[in-house]
Amino acid sequence: MNNNNLTDKPYILLTPGPLTTSSGVKSAMLKDWCTWDNEYNSLVQDMRKRVLDVAEAGDDYTMIPMQGSGTFSVEAVLTSVVGENEKVLILSNGAYGDRMKTICDTAKVKNTIYKIEQTETYDLSHLESILKEDKEITHVAVVHCETTSGILNPIKEIGVIVKNHNKTFIVDAMSSFGGIHFSIPEYQIDFLISSSNKCIQGVPGFGFIIARKSELLKCEGKARSHSLDIFDQWKVMESGNGKWRFTSPTHVVRAFYQALLELEAEGGVKAREKRYTENQDKLVKGMDTLGFKAIITLEKQSPIITTFYAPNHPDYKFENFYSKLKEQGFVIYPGKLTKEESFRIGNIGEVYPTDIDTLINSIKNSMFWR
Numbered sequence: 001m002n003n004n005n006l007t008d009k010p011y012i013l014l015t016p017g018p019l020t021t022s023s024g025v026k027s028a029m030l031k032d033w034c035t036w037d038n039e040y041n042s043l044v045q046d047m048r049k050r051v052l053d054v055a056e057a058g059d060d061y062t063m064i065p066m067q068g069s070g071t072f073s074v075e076a077v078l079t080s081v082v083g084e085n086e087k088v089l090i091l092s093n094g095a096y097g098d099r100m101k102t103i104c105d106t107a108k109v110k111n112t113i114y115k116i117e118q119t120e121t122y123d124l125s126h127l128e129s130i131l132k133e134d135k136e137i138t139h140v141a142v143v144h145c146e147t148t149s150g151i152l153n154p155i156k157e158i159g160v161i162v163k164n165h166n167k168t169f170i171v172d173a174m175s176s177f178g179g180i181h182f183s184i185p186e187y188q189i190d191f192l193i194s195s196s197n198k199c200i201q202g203v204p205g206f207g208f209i210i211a212r213k214s215e216l217l218k219c220e221g222k223a224r225s226h227s228l229d230i231f232d233q234w235k236v237m238e239s240g241n242g243k244w245r246f247t248s249p250t251h252v253v254r255a256f257y258q259a260l261l262e263l264e265a266e267g268g269v270k271a272r273e274k275r276y277t278e279n280q281d282k283l284v285k286g287m288d289t290l291g292f293k294a295i296i297t298l299e300k301q302s303p304i305i306t307t308f309y310a311p312n313h314p315d316y317k318f319e320n321f322y323s324k325l326k327e328q329g330f331v332i333y334p335g336k337l338t339k340e341e342s343f344r345i346g347n348i349g350e351v352y353p354t355d356i357d358t359l360i361n362s363i364k365n366s367m368f369w370r
Contacts, residue, residue, distance in 0.1 A: 011329045012355055016147040016175045016305045017198040019349030021259070025202060028258035033250035040250065041242030043257055048242075050260045054200075054269060055192065055210050056183040062216065064209045064234045067249060070174045070195035073207030075103045076228035077170060077191050078141065081215070082109050083222045086138040088170070089130060091158070094118050094148030095336055096172060100141055107224050112137070118149050118337055121300055124157055131165040141170040145180070145302045148336045149295060150344065152176070152302035159188040168215055174198055174207075175304050179276050179348055181269045190215040196252055199272065199304070199348055202259040205252030276303040279347035279356050286360035287345075290367070295342060304348055305333070310341040315369040318343055324366035330359050 013020045033040045048063040055061065066073045078100060082088045087110040090100045097115070104111040114130055116122060122142075131137060140162045144155050155171055162169045170191045177192065179199030184192055192210040196202040209230055216234060223229035227246065236245045266272055280303040284294050287308060295307045310316060318334055321343070325332060335342030347356075 011326055011331050012351060012359075013331050013349060014346045014351065014359070015331065015333050016344075016346050016348065017195065018204050019197065019201065019346065020351055021201055021203060021255070022262060022350045024262060025255045025259050028255045029203070029251040031254065033254060035244065035248045035250060038241075040248075040253075041240070044237075044242035044244075044248070044253060047253065047257045047260065048237075050257075050264075051208060052210065054178055054260070054263070057185060057210060060213055061184065062211055062213055062234060062238075064211060064216075064230050064237065065206050065244070065253070066208060066228070066230065066233060067206050067244070067246065069204065070193065070198075070207040071099065071103075072228065073193045073195065073209055074100060074172055074174075075107070076207075076225070076230050076233075077193055077209055078103050078109055079107045079224040079228055080219050080222055080230040081168065081170065081191060082111075082139050084110075087111060087134075087136045088139040088141055089114060089134070089137045089167075091122055091127070091140070091142040091153070092116070093120060093122070093151065093153070094143065094146035096143045096146055096148065096174070100143075100172070109224070110136075118146070118339075119151065119295060119300075121151065121153055122158065124154075124161060127158065128161055131161065131167065137167060139168040139170060141172070143172040143174070145173070145176040145304050147175050147305050147344075149307050150302050150305045151296050151300050152180070152304075155189070156182070156187050163188045175348070176302065178263060178269055179272055179304060180302070181273050184210060196256045196259075199276075200256060200259045200263060201349055202256035203252055205249035206256075273303065275352065276347050278353050279303070279351060280306060282353050282356045283345060283347060283359070286356065287363070290360070290364055292363075295337070295340060305344050305346040307335060307337065307342050307344045310335065310343060311367075311369060313369040320368060321366060324368065325362055328362040328365065330362055 177194035195207040197204040219231040333344040
C-alpha cells in the first residue's frame with residue numbers, strides 16, 4: 001500500500017492537513033460530475049452513510065456536508081445550534097478553541113470560555129463547577145485533538161459531565177475523526193465536526209457535521225447565516241436525495257469517497273490509528289536520538305501531530321531548516337505555541353513508518369546549526 005515516490009510526490013506533507021494523499025484519491029478527481037446527476041447524488045448519499053459507519057453512529061444520527069474549510073463547518077454549527085437565548089461554554093487549550101470563541105463573538109453568539117495552558121488538559125472537577133454555577137450555559141464545545149500542540153483532550157470524560165448536566169455536546173474532531181477510534185454515541189456527542197482533508201485522507205474543499213437528529217431538529221430557525229445554516233443544508237439534502245443547496249465541490253466529494261473506500265480497505269479506523277501511532281512512536285524516538293524533545297508528555301500526546309522544542313542555538317532559523325527538509329522531500333509545520341519556540345511534524349495522511357525513517361535521516365542531514 002506504500003507507493004510513495006518522489007516522482008509522484010515531489011514532497012511528503014507532514015502536516016495536520018492538507019496532507020499527502022494516495023494516487024487513487026488524486027485519480028478520482030480526473031472525472032467531471034454534474035451536481036444534478038442522479039449518479040452523483042447517489043454517491044453523496046452513500047458517502048454520508050459511510051461516514052456514519054466510521055462514526056459507529058446508527059439511525060439516531062445524520063451526516064451533513066458543508067462547503068468550505070473545516071472552520072466553515074465549525075462556524076456553521078456554532079451559529080446554527082446555539083440560539084439567541086442560549087449560551088455555549090467553550091473549552092480552549094489552543095488556537096482552535098480560541099477560534100471558536102472568535103466565531104461566537106463575531107456572530108454575537110452568547111458564550112463563556114474555560115481557557116487553560118496549551119500543554120495542559122482540563123480539570124474535570126473545575127468543569128463540573130462551571131456547569132453547576134452558570135445556569136445559563138446550554139451547550140459545551142471542545143476540540144478533541146488540538147493541533148496547536150498535538151495534545152489529545154479527554155472528550156469521553158468531558159461528555160459524561162456535559163450530559164450529567166443535560167447540556168448539548170459539540171466536539172471539533174477536525175484532525176482526529178477517522179484516525180483515532182471512538183464511538184460517537186458512546187461519547188455522547190450531539191454534534192461532531194470534521195473535514196475532508198484530515199484523517200479520512202481526502203483533499204480540501206468541504207467539512208462535515210455528524211448530528212444527533214433529535215438535536216438537529218431543534219435548530220430550525222436558529223441560524224445566524226443563510227449559507228451556513230446546517231438545518232436547511234440537511235433538509236435540502238434529505239429531500240433532494242443528496243442534492244446540495246449550493247454548488248457542490250464535486251471533485252473533492254469524489255476524492256473523499258475514494259478515500260473512504262481506502263480507509264475501509266486498510267482495515268478501518270483501528271488499523272489507521274495503529275499506523276499513525278507507529279509513525280508517531282518512531283518519530284519521537286528518532287528525534288530523541290537527534291536531541292529534539294517533544295513538548296507534550298506521552299500520556300497526553302495524540303498520534304496526529306507532535307510539537308518539538310526548537311534547538312536552542314543562535315544559528316537556528318526555522319525557515320532555513322524548513323527549506324533544507326523540503327529539498328529532501330519533506331514539508332513540516334512551524335510552531336503555534338505562544339510561550340515556546342517550536343515546530344510541528346504530522347504523522348497522518350499517506351505516510352508510513354518507512355517514510356519516518358527517511359525523515360529522521362533527512363533531519364539529521366539538515367541540522368546546519370551544529
